[in-house]
Amino acid sequence: MSATTLTPTGTATQGPPRRSLVRDTTIVMARELRPTLHDPFSVVFSLVQPIFFLALFGPLLAGNLGGGLPGGDVWQWFVPAILVMISLFGSSTVGANLLYEMQTGAHERMLVTPLARSSLLVGRALKEIVTLVAQAAVIVLVMLPFGFRLHPVGALLGLVLLAVLGVGISSFSYALALAVRKQDWMFWVVQQTVLFPVMILSGMLLPLEGGPGWMRALARLNPLTYVVDAERALFAGDLLAAPVLWGFAAAGVTAALGLALGIRSMRRSD
Template sequence: MSRLDTASHPTPARRGIIGDSMIVLVRELRPVVREPFSLIFGLVQPLVFLGLFGPLLAGSVGGGVPGADVWQWFVPGILVMITLFGCSTTGANLQMEMQTGAHERLLVTPLSRSSQLTGRSLKEMAPLVVQALIVVLVMIPFGFAPNPAGAALGLALLAVLGVGLGSLSYALALAVRKQEWMFWAVQQTVLFPAMILSGLLLPLDTGPRWMQVAALANPLTYVVDAERSLFAGDILSSTAAWGAVAALLTAVLGLAVGIRAIHRSTD
């Protein structure tokens, strides 16, 4: 009887972390597919910056922008801003799931906890690339001329950075789950200094020396410079290489911190 039962009901094969991560990835992407308007809504702020801040930048410091082409300098920075704003707030979604109990229900499933973090983080790649691609296409008629190969590598670099930022955001949400307001306090405190000190909106070459030194310690600085280099076609430059290193280290750090945080979550 036991052999018959075993033959009739075989033990399901273990999927491993990759298979589990794909299951979580599909689960996380379903709301985005059902409500694609959220992707468009996330572009409002970047498009406002492009429409209002871009011409202002051209009129004030256009000649001082490296390369003397404002859009070639500014658009890649805005793409990094999309990544920064979008992925750093994803922990808020996890907070909502913790409030409704969905997160706790997911923890007791056969899915490994590591895959629950990696699947969520990988989910950030798809919306991010779609939004960045829309911005690039919108700006081409206005004079933005990206190198095709460099643009593809630039989008891939943003995806890697997004995985790291998303993982850190999820880790922060788990760490402050009993004090939800703390998530936004930490996120805002880190977000804006990191953005300003990366040279994303304005060149730091004419800024005070202390800002230039602080920018060197900011990983986002290297990613922003790499995006500008890649979209200009300087694929093999050292600037692009350092940006890839910074994005990869951010992804590794984010995944390590996030996986540790979710393993420490209580059932």
């Protein structure tokens, strides 16, 4: 209920309505989704890179490793990793949109609205999840005729896992954009410097079992390694495998840390 105050003349007036974080977050998410709904081709176009990986890198894996891959099926091993790649690439670059809004003044106009500062970040992150799930669904449907086997329950849990990871990475990306807003070129330097080592050390593209000891040790410290392993287990229908638990734990910690840092940075934004 809104607060009621008395004016000097004795008449009752209604104070400003109490804000709702859920309502504010929904408003921000709807605002961010509107351009995507008006131009859905942008979502499809962003799938060109992962489709090239599937079309060109997948046959190389089958020809060179074949049955040496865990599980013996190249698509069951590689497609879940590509879905994680989509989450990693898409979520890590969303801070560039915030940088553009800061350059045009749109971000400052959002800051002076009564919306909660935390909703400005959470709403944006949730928008990216909608896009991510749509892209993942397209990739899975495209690969079904090529022999990729779909386990519906595992696939749904896999999408949930990707959503949790995407929230964390998006939040880190927004925090980075806010930190380097006066030197926006630094965003791409940091993003690229972190992105590729994390991707390679996750075992996303090649198995790491035959790699040197130092590489396997770094892989064990990489949260993305556990998410990739969990996605492969879930899309294989192995819902109770230990990697699934570790994957959700790694994604959950990433999301919690990313949200904490991102919300703190947004609240301090000016």
